[in-house]
Amino acid sequence: MPDALDHIDHAQRLLAQLRFPHGDAPAPGTVKQVAPGVYWLRMPLPFQLNHINLWLLEEADGWVIVDTGINSDETREHWETLFASVLGGKPVTKVVSTHMHPDHVGLAGWLCERWNAPLYMTLGDYLSSLAARTQMLDPPETRDIHLRANGVPEEKLKMFERHRGGYAKGVTPLPAQFRRIMHGDLVSLGGHRWQVIVGRGHAPEHASLWCADLGVLISGDQVLPKISTNVGVWPNEPMADALTWFLTGFVRFRRLPADALVLPSHGFPFRGMHTRLDQLVAHHDARLSEMADAIVSRGAAGATGWDMVPVLFARHLDNNQIVFAFAETLAHLHCLETRGMVARRTIDGVHRFVAIAGAPTTSPIDDSGDALEVGPV
Numbered sequence: 001m002p003d004a005l006d007h008i009d010h011a012q013r014l015l016a017q018l019r020f021p022h023g024d025a026p027a028p029g030t031v032k033q034v035a036p037g038v039y040w041l042r043m044p045l046p047f048q049l050n051h052i053n054l055w056l057l058e059e060a061d062g063w064v065i066v067d068t069g070i071n072s073d074e075t076r077e078h079w080e081t082l083f084a085s086v087l088g089g090k091p092v093t094k095v096v097s098t099h100m101h102p103d104h105v106g107l108a109g110w111l112c113e114r115w116n117a118p119l120y121m122t123l124g125d126y127l128s129s130l131a132a133r134t135q136m137l138d139p140p141e142t143r144d145i146h147l148r149a150n151g152v153p154e155e156k157l158k159m160f161e162r163h164r165g166g167y168a169k170g171v172t173p174l175p176a177q178f179r180r181i182m183h184g185d186l187v188s189l190g191g192h193r194w195q196v197i198v199g200r201g202h203a204p205e206h207a208s209l210w211c212a213d214l215g216v217l218i219s220g221d222q223v224l225p226k227i228s229t230n231v232g233v234w235p236n237e238p239m240a241d242a243l244t245w246f247l248t249g250f251v252r253f254r255r256l257p258a259d260a261l262v263l264p265s266h267g268f269p270f271r272g273m274h275t276r277l278d279q280l281v282a283h284h285d286a287r288l289s290e291m292a293d294a295i296v297s298r299g300a301a302g303a304t305g306w307d308m309v310p311v312l313f314a315r316h317l318d319n320n321q322i323v324f325a326f327a328e329t330l331a332h333l334h335c336l337e338t339r340g341m342v343a344r345r346t347i348d349g350v351h352r353f354v355a356i357a358g359a360p361t362t363s364p365i366d367d368s369g370d371a372l373e374v375g376p377v
């Protein structure tokens with residue numbers, strides 16, 4: 001096992017393989033230009049991940065906002081500051097949300113209503129956001145069935161209780177009408193054409209935006225420079241193969257030029273996306289191998305999802321972290337199953353994963369093909 005210092009060294013080595021051409025982040029309420037007509041701003045988040053990057057695209061007669069920040073008084077105040085300064089009296093003409101998570105869509109309803117601007121989203125994330133606001137996505141009964149089926153002991157179920165209404169608190173009501181964006185669409189934003197690249201595994205239909213004119217990718221949460229994107233299996237879709245979906249989607253990004261400027265939702269704008277994709281594939285392949293080895297060591301009894309959480313997450317996890325860690329652990333298990341490295345045995349309603357005699361302990365995914373391509377990206 002690497003010790004903590006090795007771990008830090010490794011993370012630094014990976015970061016050193018990327019280039020960060022724009023330096024420090026702009027202070028809240030200010031912006032920094034990162035490409036012609038493209039501006040970077042940051043909003044605070046009340047989580048361990050304490051910030052989100054948002055983007056302003058300047059049009060002849062207004063501004064496009066890409067992602068909104070979470071619904072909080074603090075974020076609204078920063079937006080008011082920007083309206084009175086950077087926007088220079090021009091209105092907001094379009095609001096785009098890359099996906100349904102509260103830091104990305106939290107103030108979309110407020111912004112659209114205030115400026116009478118349309119909301120651009122994928123269908124999957126627009127509808128999922130509506131459903132999440134009314135708690136349709138995570139009813140406690142479904143959650144407990146899912147947790148028990150994956151080996152969580154009765155006394156631990158409480159750790160997974162979420163604050164009811166938490167999503168609705170972080171997200172203002174969405175407009176009742178929206179403009180649907182789909183994979184491969186060309187959308188006119190800020191005087192340029194941006195192509196929609198849909199990724200799965202992190203959110204239902206996460207939209208990244210690629211502008212060939214500018215050589216800029218607004219990657220959202222789909223490609224991040226430092227942390228790895230959370231990829232999880234959630235109670236409402238218990239057999240999801242989220243990690244396979246996430247990794248096979250990389251083909252859509254590998255087609256973009258190696259020197260593309262990537263604008264991620266967390267961290268700093270960077271160049272070196274192909275290198276970063278290679279790092280992420282290596283990271284997940286290593287985690288999958290560790291998990292496959294752990295399952296082999298358990299013999300015929302195999303292991304449940306709950307058993308495997310400490311294999312992926314050796315550190316102590318608080319109640320919020322355990323929810324994401326468990327979802328991520330299941331995503332890795334389901335990916336191992338898809339790759340033929342473990343088999344699922346369901347006994348008395350509980351899924352156990354067992355080693356397959358003679359199965360490979362590594363089976364890197366081939367994301368070089370174009371089977372997923374439906375558009376001209």
Ligand SMILES: [Zn+2]
Pocket residue numbers: 099101202203221
């Ligand atoms: Zn997200």
